[in-house]
Amino acid sequence: MTVKSTGGVPDRIVVVGAGVAGIAAVERLRSLGHSGKITVIDAGEQPYDRPPLSKAFLLGEAGLEQIRLVPESWFDENDVELRARRSAVRLRPAEGSVELDDGSHAPADAVLLATGGVPRPLPVPGGNLPGVHVLRTIEDARGLREALVPGAGAVVIGGGLIGAEVASSAVALGCEVTLIEPVDPPLAAAVGTEIATLLHRQHTQAGIRVVTDTVARLEGGSGRLTVVTGTGKAFTADVVVAGIGMTVPGDLARTAGLDTADGVIVDRFHRTSHPAVFAAGDSARVCGPDGRLHRREHWQAAQQGGRAAAAAMLGQPPAVPDPDWFWSDRHGVHVESVGDLRGYGRHVRRGTSGSLPLTVFNLADDGRVLGAAAVDDPRAIAAARRLIGAGAAPDPDLLADTSVNPRTWLRG
Numbered sequence: 001m002t003v004k005s006t007g008g009v010p011d012r013i014v015v016v017g018a019g020v021a022g023i024a025a026v027e028r029l030r031s032l033g034h035s036g037k038i039t040v041i042d043a044g045e046q047p048y049d050r051p052p053l054s055k056a057f058l059l060g061e062a063g064l065e066q067i068r069l070v071p072e073s074w075f076d077e078n079d080v081e082l083r084a085r086r087s088a089v090r091l092r093p094a095e096g097s098v099e100l101d102d103g104s105h106a107p108a109d110a111v112l113l114a115t116g117g118v119p120r121p122l123p124v125p126g127g128n129l130p131g132v133h134v135l136r137t138i139e140d141a142r143g144l145r146e147a148l149v150p151g152a153g154a155v156v157i158g159g160g161l162i163g164a165e166v167a168s169s170a171v172a173l174g175c176e177v178t179l180i181e182p183v184d185p186p187l188a189a190a191v192g193t194e195i196a197t198l199l200h201r202q203h204t205q206a207g208i209r210v211v212t213d214t215v216a217r218l219e220g221g222s223g224r225l226t227v228v229t230g231t232g233k234a235f236t237a238d239v240v241v242a243g244i245g246m247t248v249p250g251d252l253a254r255t256a257g258l259d260t261a262d263g264v265i266v267d268r269f270h271r272t273s274h275p276a277v278f279a280a281g282d283s284a285r286v287c288g289p290d291g292r293l294h295r296r297e298h299w300q301a302a303q304q305g306g307r308a309a310a311a312a313m314l315g316q317p318p319a320v321p322d323p324d325w326f327w328s329d330r331h332g333v334h335v336e337s338v339g340d341l342r343g344y345g346r347h348v349r350r351g352t353s354g355s356l357p358l359t360v361f362n363l364a365d366d367g368r369v370l371g372a373a374a375v376d377d378p379r380a381i382a383a384a385r386r387l388i389g390a391g392a393a394p395d396p397d398l399l400a401d402t403s404v405n406p407r408t409w410l411r412g
């Protein structure tokens, strides 16, 4: 890609993908003073937020208007050209442009790939039968909403974040829900075993049949599907939802010669192997100092990645990243996790095991907070985010004491 630039700064920037990563990048480009042309290309009808798709949108409590990422007027106000319902089909480095699916070209001295991902297909016979739903786009959510009518039998495959939220919404919509998940409890690496167990148990308490098993195959006929598990159990359903993670289509990146590994490989500045191409959000794999590639498929990571890429495009240092943080809502509770909850370190509990609110901290040997996960305790997580960022080692007794206001921990 030829770089037409002012003092090393690209003049014409194309952002492919108007999800949270792409929009955050554009916001940051403008706030850092970039005044050149910005074109945003997105395959969807207009930019919207994905987390509500499995929650308020699926429950019919919010429509497209409520889940827009930015108001329609935002593009004009920020002098940004939005090419909606258009796909980027090829990056053309030699010509300094991006080719769109209508044959037109957007001029580009630099490109940000913020193309997100697609649901991982069910890798079993019958995995793509009609009636098997996935959830990534608003069209997916509309289709699922139509299928999840009261009394419908729904089998949800996968008890991770999206599967659990869909199961929760489906039971709230009056469906007979079966959740099939091979690991008990799922999400232990993300929220720690104690909270993962509490969350997984909530499904049963809500009336969901939880089956710990793999899925071997799906069989279809006359509008009903049968899900057969690895141990030979069979569950018949009107609707099947597969929530088994996501994958990143690589054509755009590969034809541009970028290094990929189920995502575009970037350094911590979100630079790809091509000097004029950057990547952020779910489609990026950030190479850590240890050489390992990190998947960070959460909203805040996408927002931070977009902002960091924008700074790097303009040759400016990125902000110090916040520790990884995500949330989930299911069965009327709010879950948050920040930092590292994996099985090492000393766990300190704030609250009573098995009841709410509950927070679990993961402390390093020297007492520093490595991570925290909570159900219905956002103040504890807000404080934990700052403790982790500061490398602080608060008194564990104060962390555990539910009568102590979390703000107190920050004063140490």
Ligand SMILES: Cc1cc2nc3c(=O)[nH]c(=O)nc-3n(C[C@H](O)[C@H](O)[C@H](O)COP(=O)(O)OP(=O)(O)OC[C@H]3O[C@@H](n4cnc5c(N)ncnc54)[C@H](O)[C@@H]3O)c2cc1C
Pocket: 016, 017, 018, 019, 020, 021, 022, 041, 042, 043, 044, 049, 050, 051, 052, 053, 054, 086, 087, 088, 089, 114, 115, 116, 117, 135, 136, 137, 162, 252, 280, 281, 282, 283, 296, 297, 298, 299, 300, 302, 325, 326, 327, 328, 329
């Ligand atoms: C149902 C659901 C619920 C979620 N809930 C939570 C939650 O509660 N908490 C949390 O932290 N995270 C949640 N997430 C994850 C979070 O939404 C994602 O991490 C985030 O949306 C990633 O943003 P992104 O900008 O990288 O990608 P996306 O939001 O996927 O945006 C990518 C955009 O690129 C466009 N695109 C792709 N290819 C092309 C192309 N070739 N040309 C033009 N446009 C293209 C797509 O149309 C899309 O609009 C959820 C995700 C889903 C799907």
